[in-house]
Amino acid sequence: MNDDVLWDYADQLLPETERLRVEAYLEQHPEWKERLAAIESEKRMLSSMPLEKPRAGFADRVMAAWAAEQSHGRAISTDRGKDWIVWAVSGIFGLFVCAAVLMIIVQGVPQDAVNLPEMPVVDWGGMLRQPAMRIGLYLVLTLLVLKLVEKYLQQRRMLDRLNMHH
Amino acid sequence: MSATLTDETLIQQAQAGRQSAFSILVKRYEQYVYTLALRFVKNREDADEVAQDCFLRMFRYLPDFRGEAKFSTWLYRIVYSTSMNFLRKQRPEILSLDDDERPVRLGDHSAPDASAGLERQDLNASLQRAIDQLLPDDAGIITLFYMYDHNLEEICEIMEITMSNAKTKLCRARQRLKLIVEHKFADQIGI
Numbered sequence: 001m002n003d004d005v006l007w008d009y010a011d012q013l014l015p016e017t018e019r020l021r022v023e024a025y026l027e028q029h030p031e032w033k034e035r036l037a038a039i040e041s042e043k044r045m046l047s048s049m050p051l052e053k054p055r056a057g058f059a060d061r062v063m064a065a066w067a068a069e070q071s072h073g074r075a076i077s078t079d080r081g082k083d084w085i086v087w088a089v090s091g092i093f094g095l096f097v098c099a100a101v102l103m104i105i106v107q108g109v110p111q112d113a114v115n116l117p118e119m120p121v122v123d124w125g126g127m128l129r130q131p132a133m134r135i136g137l138y139l140v141l142t143l144l145v146l147k148l149v150e151k152y153l154q155q156r157r158m159l160d161r162l163n164m165h166h
Numbered sequence: 167m168s169a170t171l172t173d174e175t176l177i178q179q180a181q182a183g184r185q186s187a188f189s190i191l192v193k194r195y196e197q198y199v200y201t202l203a204l205r206f207v208k209n210r211e212d213a214d215e216v217a218q219d220c221f222l223r224m225f226r227y228l229p230d231f232r233g234e235a236k237f238s239t240w241l242y243r244i245v246y247s248t249s250m251n252f253l254r255k256q257r258p259e260i261l262s263l264d265d266d267e268r269p270v271r272l273g274d275h276s277a278p279d280a281s282a283g284l285e286r287q288d289l290n291a292s293l294q295r296a297i298d299q300l301l302p303d304d305a306g307i308i309t310l311f312y313m314y315d316h317n318l319e320e321i322c323e324i325m326e327i328t329m330s331n332a333k334t335k336l337c338r339a340r341q342r343l344k345l346i347v348e349h350k351f352a353d354q355i356g357i
Contacts, residue, residue, distance in 0.1 A: 046312035051197035
């Protein structure tokens with residue numbers, strides 16, 4: 001018998017067979033029973049220790065920090081929303097520019113363009129069937145998607161950094 | 167009114183975005199979180215900072231809390247990991263927080279002198295000082311097991327250790343506490 005076994009017994013950490021063995025031993029050795037009583041008393045002392053109090057206004061400070069974090073998060077979220085609009089508009093504009101450039105490349109600039117009174121008839125179906133046009137469109141769309149993904153990841157990283165900081 | 171609301175109700179309300187539920191949870195657990203943080207970081211100002219950080223983390227992760235563990239277990243796990251991160255950043259000299267071979271620092275002069283008016287202090291204060299001299303893990307496991315009445319399974323979850331490791335840690339923490347008490351505070355505690 002020793003103190004550790006008695007503590008484990010008092011803490012109810014012993015398996016059933018060992019617990020019964022300790023109980024039988026204690027019945028025959030009153031001096032160890034007294035020691036058990038002392039251990040129980042020490043346990044009561046530990047469990048009755050008062051909790052520590054943080055500085056006054058702790059809860060208010062936490063709530064204020066939380067409110068600040070949330071408003072900051074909302075600001076970032078709003079900015080992200082605006083970014084999506086900007087990127088979408090830019091993408092559409094980019095598509096138009098690319099289409100125009102491709103048209104010029106494919107069809108060439110008419111020699112007498114200045115004197116032409118009528119708008120040229122554009123064969124959109126024919127244009128889209130041209131490999132150069134298709135590749136160009138895929139390229140632009142891929143770049144646009146990559147840019148959007150990059151922006152999204154950038155903002156995720158920023159949010160993570162903010163979370164870590166807090 | 168707030169005292170009658172269970173943790174589960176408050177958590178549901180907080181998950182639904184009700185700020186008052188957050189506030190009640192903070193007030194309900196602030197002393198527990200602060201005390202546990204203090205056991206780990208050993209300094210009131212640092213404990214205040216760590217405790218605040220714990221609650222902010224709690225708010226952030228609360229939407230993911232599914233009630234698989236007791237709320238207090240989940241919260242104290244946050245306290246443990248936040249405190250350990252803090253210690254690793256602030257006090258790199260504590261190389262291993264799991265150093266079972268590290269001796270008890272009975273001659274630690276950073277601790278208050280036992281002879282300096284301790285006689286006038288009550289038992290709790292003496293025991294408190296003894297616990298303050300324990301290593302963070304030892305003080306934490308003593309607090310969780312004896313003060314907060316968490317069982318070893320819950321402590322394993324909080325401190326991310328195995329059951330046998332938890333038993334060993336608890337046993338060694340008790341032994342170290344006993345040594346400190348016997349050497350410094352025996353008169354006050356009556357051991």
